[in-house]
Every structure is written in C-alpha cells, then in structure tokens.
Amino acid sequence: MSTSSSPVYLVGVDVGTGSARAALVTGKGEVLQTCVKPIQTWNTQPNYYEQSSDDIWSAVCECVKNVTSGYAKEQIKGIGFDATCSLVVLDGQMQPLTVCPSSKDNQRNVILWMDHRAEEEARFINATHHQMLNYVGGSISLEMEVPKLLWLKRNMHDAVWTKVGAFYDLPDYLTFRATGADCRSICSAVCKWNYDAEERCWSQDFLQTIGLVDDLRVDSWRLIGTHVANPGAAIDGGLSRQAAQELGLNPGTAVASSMIDAHAGALALLGCEGPPGRAGDGGSLTSKMAIICGTSSCHMSLTKRPVLAPGIWGPYKHAIIPDLYLNEAGQSATGVLIDYMLQTHPCYDQLLKEHGGSNGKIYAFLNTFLDELAKKQGESSVHRLTIDLHVWPDFHGNRSPLADPNLKGMISGLTMTKDVQNLALIYLALMQALAYGTRHILQVLEASGREPITSILLCGGLSKNSLFVQTHADICSVPVLLPSEPEAVLLGSAMMGAYAAGLYDSLELAASGMGGSAKVVKPDLSDSTRDYHERKYRVFQRMYLDQRGYERIMKG
Structure with a gap:
C-alpha cells in the first residue's frame, strides 16, 4: 500500500434495489461515514419494475456530498461504483429513453434486475442450446440483460429499439455519468450480458443465433460497449468536471471500473479473515463462499480452474479478481x-x-x-x-x-x-x-468438480439475524464468518477506488488490505x-x- 503523511480516503457508492448509498472509507478499510437515499420504482403491472437513471444519479450525488462534507477534496483519492444488474436505456443524445410500454415517460428508462417481462425471450434463447449458455449453467435467466434486449426489440421496436443510443448495465452507467467515458466492466459484461471473457469479445455467433447481431455490432459494438475493462481498473481521465461539481469532489479524482453490487460485496467478504490461529475460520480465497443476502441472495465463489455446474452461472473469468473464475448462484427471494x-x-x-x-x-x-x-x-x-x-x-x-x-x-x-x-x-x-x-447449491458445485467450501461469509440485512446465520452454519456444516465491518458492499466499491487510485498494486491486495477480520459462528456438528x-x-x-x-x- 502506498503511504502518505496525510490521511487519504476513498468513496464507495452502492445502488441497491430501493436506495442509493455512499460511504467514506480509509485506506485500511475503516468506514467513517455512510448515507442512504431512497430511489423510486414503478411497478404498474405484474412482473414489470422500472426506475429512473436521473433519479438514481441524483440520489448518488446527494449521498456522496453528505459523506464527504467536512473533508478536504484533495484527500479523497478514488471512487468506486457498484449497482444492481439493471438495464439502462439512453437515446441518441444519451438521454433517458422509456422502457415502459404503457407510458411515454422517458424518466422510466431502467428495467430493474427483478423485472420478469422477458420470460418468453429467455425461453427462446435457451431453446437454441448455444454453447455460450454453458457459462450460465445451461440456462439464461430472464433477469439477465440479453433477454431484456430481445424483449425491447420485439415489443418496443419503434418506440425504443430504433431510437437507442446506448444500453448500459447500471454499474457501468454510473461510471459513464462520473467520467463521460464509455468504459464497460467485464464484471457486468461477462456475468449479465453473455460476453466471452476467454476471448475478451462479444460472441457474434451467439448474438446471430438469437437475432441481435446486426443491431448490436454497428460501430464496433457501440451500443453495448467497445472498451471492456477489468473491475477496479482506473478509467482514463477520472472524474469529469461536470460530475465533480455534482458530487462535490475534485475533477480527475480516480474512478474505478465498476462491479455489480453483489460482486462488490463478495470482493470485500473474500478479503476478510477470521481471527488468527482459529483452524477452519479463514482459508484461501478459493475455499470460501460469499453470500450477499438482502432482498435476494447471491452466492459467490472463486476457483483457479473453470467449473461448469448445471443451473449455476459461470465460470466467469476476471469477473471479480483477474485470472480467477467466478461461479455465481443465488436465490431470487430471501x-x-x-x-x-x-x-x-x-x-x-x-x-x-x-x-x-x-x-x-x-x-x-x-x-x-x-x-x-x-x-x-x-x-x-x-x-x-x-x-x-x-x-x-x-x-x-x-x-x-x-x-x-x-x-x-x-x-x-x-x-x-x-x-x-x-x-x-x-x-x-x-x-x-x-x-x-x-x-x-454447494452440493451441485462440489458434484461438478469444485473443491469443498470450508467457510461461508455473510453480509447484507439477513447477516444481522442470528437465527439465519446459525441455521446456515448448522445445515451447511461449515463455519460462518461475519465481517467486523458490516457494510461489505460499500467497502468493496471503496476497494476498487483504492486500487484505481494506486493505493494498492492489485485488487486482490486491496481486498486483503482493507477486508479486516470477522466473527466466527461455529456449526452444531x-x-x-x-x-x-x-x-x-x-x-x-x-x-x-x-x-x-x-x-x-x-x-x-
């Protein structure tokens, strides 16, 4: 870690399902200030959930200004963003474009992650049995972005599809608003957009098979991303003047390539260790499972070699840590x-x-x-x-x-x-x-060749429920670790900001340097x-x- 005579700080931003949050964090991972602001969701018919990118950005700006108030801008070295894997739609002038079939309100331009309108499109994609589906457990989820893109083409062709200037995963939209640079994170691209991480390119054959390639490959894939970076990589130019004014920070402040919210939480959790000298409480990065449990739950684990498991997403190369593979499972409602x-x-x-x-x-x-x-x-x-x-x-x-x-x-x-x-x-x-x-989930992963999980790390609202925690330990027969810093998702974003600012030489070192320790809950065996x-x-x-x-x- 780089050293300095004066204290330095990072900002972590997290946009969840119902709110935007920000935290001011030290270079050693201590969360000093947090702020939360609600964001609006429209749910005017079953399975349709929409939000506003302008509303989200406004809430983010309020939160960042709040947590940095009273601190010198020069001491704030980097900012990282995470968000839900929601689909943002912009027009040719990069302004919001409606995704609501029953309204012309362009503020409703975000299809929320939990929106289930694209069921028929997901079924159509799965019926192709394309080899790219092997990386999503053999079956694409209707919550992913490609089925939603296909839904927009089929159902809002004239109103939306022909007018689109860009599609963004919400985490990447936030870095776009922060920098003006069209940089996409491989975290979102590989996990939610069926990007080919091994070849580091969009799969033309897959998109051709489902009828999207001619629409999306124009101008070197401009609509969905020409430049795809690893999570935490510094985005050229840093914070733009306009965004700096809106956020209350200095122009040029380092901005990290983003992560999905659960993945940022996993980064912080996987960098966390149990108390020294307690056998089975820590383990290597690849022997742990991180569970981010809030509205829904995401189960994340890393491996050195790819593991293909039925019904479980991945293996996603580079999605959290470069050159490691991520398997991502989950429960839609917890x-x-x-x-x-x-x-x-x-x-x-x-x-x-x-x-x-x-x-x-x-x-x-x-x-x-x-x-x-x-x-x-x-x-x-x-x-x-x-x-x-x-x-x-x-x-x-x-x-x-x-x-x-x-x-x-x-x-x-x-x-x-x-x-x-x-x-x-x-x-x-x-x-x-x-x-x-x-x-x-653990059973299927291990049956598919994954090494046994020796500990589970929990964060999110349910991690504060002692019955939920002990029940997981007892039923899974492994220790459950609860980080001393409960704001794991915000901390994960701050870790990315620290890496982008050059405080650490790698994202893995940022995770271990800022991850802190954990309380251990032992299973009843x-x-x-x-x-x-x-x-x-x-x-x-x-x-x-x-x-x-x-x-x-x-x-x-």
Whole structure:
C-alpha cells in the first residue's frame, strides 16, 4: 500500500434495489461515514419494475456530498461504483429513453434486475442450446440483460429499439455519468450480458443465433460497449468536471471500473479473515463462499480452474479478481420472502404494535420466542420444532441450481392456528428452507468438480439475524464468518477506488488490505442435529419432485 503523511480516503457508492448509498472509507478499510437515499420504482403491472437513471444519479450525488462534507477534496483519492444488474436505456443524445410500454415517460428508462417481462425471450434463447449458455449453467435467466434486449426489440421496436443510443448495465452507467467515458466492466459484461471473457469479445455467433447481431455490432459494438475493462481498473481521465461539481469532489479524482453490487460485496467478504490461529475460520480465497443476502441472495465463489455446474452461472473469468473464475448462484427471494411471510400472517399487526413498529424488532422477538419454546418443549435444538412443518422457498422462482423462474413456493404442515407460535414456526421453517437451498447449491458445485467450501461469509440485512446465520452454519456444516465491518458492499466499491487510485498494486491486495477480520459462528456438528437436518433435507428435495409430479398430473 502506498503511504502518505496525510490521511487519504476513498468513496464507495452502492445502488441497491430501493436506495442509493455512499460511504467514506480509509485506506485500511475503516468506514467513517455512510448515507442512504431512497430511489423510486414503478411497478404498474405484474412482473414489470422500472426506475429512473436521473433519479438514481441524483440520489448518488446527494449521498456522496453528505459523506464527504467536512473533508478536504484533495484527500479523497478514488471512487468506486457498484449497482444492481439493471438495464439502462439512453437515446441518441444519451438521454433517458422509456422502457415502459404503457407510458411515454422517458424518466422510466431502467428495467430493474427483478423485472420478469422477458420470460418468453429467455425461453427462446435457451431453446437454441448455444454453447455460450454453458457459462450460465445451461440456462439464461430472464433477469439477465440479453433477454431484456430481445424483449425491447420485439415489443418496443419503434418506440425504443430504433431510437437507442446506448444500453448500459447500471454499474457501468454510473461510471459513464462520473467520467463521460464509455468504459464497460467485464464484471457486468461477462456475468449479465453473455460476453466471452476467454476471448475478451462479444460472441457474434451467439448474438446471430438469437437475432441481435446486426443491431448490436454497428460501430464496433457501440451500443453495448467497445472498451471492456477489468473491475477496479482506473478509467482514463477520472472524474469529469461536470460530475465533480455534482458530487462535490475534485475533477480527475480516480474512478474505478465498476462491479455489480453483489460482486462488490463478495470482493470485500473474500478479503476478510477470521481471527488468527482459529483452524477452519479463514482459508484461501478459493475455499470460501460469499453470500450477499438482502432482498435476494447471491452466492459467490472463486476457483483457479473453470467449473461448469448445471443451473449455476459461470465460470466467469476476471469477473471479480483477474485470472480467477467466478461461479455465481443465488436465490431470487430471501429477505423479501421473510418479510412477505411475516406481513401476511394474521398476527402481524399485533406484533408490530407490541415490538416497536419494525420488522427487525419482530425478528429479534421471534428468535427469542423460539429459544424459549424449544426449552419449554424439552427440545435440545430449536430446529426440532419444525419436525412436521416444511417449506419449499421458491415463491419467486428458482435462480439456482434448478434455474426455473416458474417454480412456486410450497408449505407442508399448515393448520388453522394463527397465533404467534404459528408464525414463529413458519418463520423458522422458512429460515431452514433458505439454508437448505444454499446446501443444494454447494452440493451441485462440489458434484461438478469444485473443491469443498470450508467457510461461508455473510453480509447484507439477513447477516444481522442470528437465527439465519446459525441455521446456515448448522445445515451447511461449515463455519460462518461475519465481517467486523458490516457494510461489505460499500467497502468493496471503496476497494476498487483504492486500487484505481494506486493505493494498492492489485485488487486482490486491496481486498486483503482493507477486508479486516470477522466473527466466527461455529456449526452444531452433533450427530443428532446432523441427522435431523439430513432428514429434513430429504423432505426438502422431495417437495421439489412432488411439485413436478403435480405439474405432470395437471398437464394430463
């Protein structure tokens, strides 16, 4: 790390599903200031979710000004951006162009990552069985960008497709606004746009097969990106004068090539270590899995050699660390699903009044309630309370490893009871189901030749829930590490800013130098607990087979 007599700072920017955030971070990874501003989402019909790039940028500027207020601009050396993998559409003048079929409002120019309008297009692409699909587990997700591009061509050809000046992944749009330079990150390109990372080029054959090549390869692929850089690479020129004024920083401040939000979180998590001298708590970069668990969950792991796993995205070369391969799995609904189960239960309003008016306080109450219930019933483990209550958690489809957006959620064991105990047990069974989903992902990766995962690192809202954390440790039979710095995603973006500014010689060194330490949560490896979860996991797997069986029966 470069040294200086005066302190230096980095800014990390994170745009999530519902808000923009910024953090001021030291060169050693200490988060000093944070700020959050909400962003608007339109959801005027089922499966359609839209945002505004101008609204997002305005929120980013407010946040950056807030966290840097009172600090000398000269001391702020770099800025990194991450965001959701949402699709930004601009016209020929690089101004917002609507993506809403029912509105001419050009402010609605972002198709949010969780928008599911492109189901038919994803099905069409998957039916080609093109070899590029091997890098997305054999099946492209309707949440990725290429199906959404095809949807726009098919459904908004005159209104949008013929007027487009550029398509951006949201993280790359932020660096475009910051610098004016048309630089795309290989993180977004390879993970969400089917870019060929091995050859470092767009696959003409793939795009020809699905009917997009003639539209997209004009002017050396100008619409989707001519220059593709590694994450964290400094973008020529740094911060533009206009962006510097909007952000309250100096022109020329180093700007890093971006990452997707979950990937920035993974960078910070994978650079984090357990306490020294604790066997099994740290491990090499390639023996860990990072799980970023918020609205949805993303499961990230790195390997030295490519691993092709069915239903799991990747291997993506260079997506986080140069020359390492990323496998990316996930669950489409986690935090949002727990909130949904809570808020739709008959006793929710009662609990809301009794426990401080926030879901977080209700979860803390339910965790304590379950511990006391287990003791009252003489159970050695809280997990045994759900012996006859089971959940299949794909209420918003399955991202990994089954890669089926049409799968539905299931609950077995419901009664007419609607009291607090009933809610607590459903909540526990859902926590277990989400952890069984993670175990399923690990199982498929290891069956595909990946070396065993020896530790899991968690960040995001659910990492603050002790029941969620311990349940993952017990069901996956590995230690779970919780970073001492909880703002992992913001920290990951700041790491990119530090590398771009030259504070570290590589992104990997920035991660290890700023990653910090972690608290370790050990799994319960007792025979009784492992046997119980083994049996419940068999039920979990059977529920999927049963759902498929029901489909076959109803199709005749």
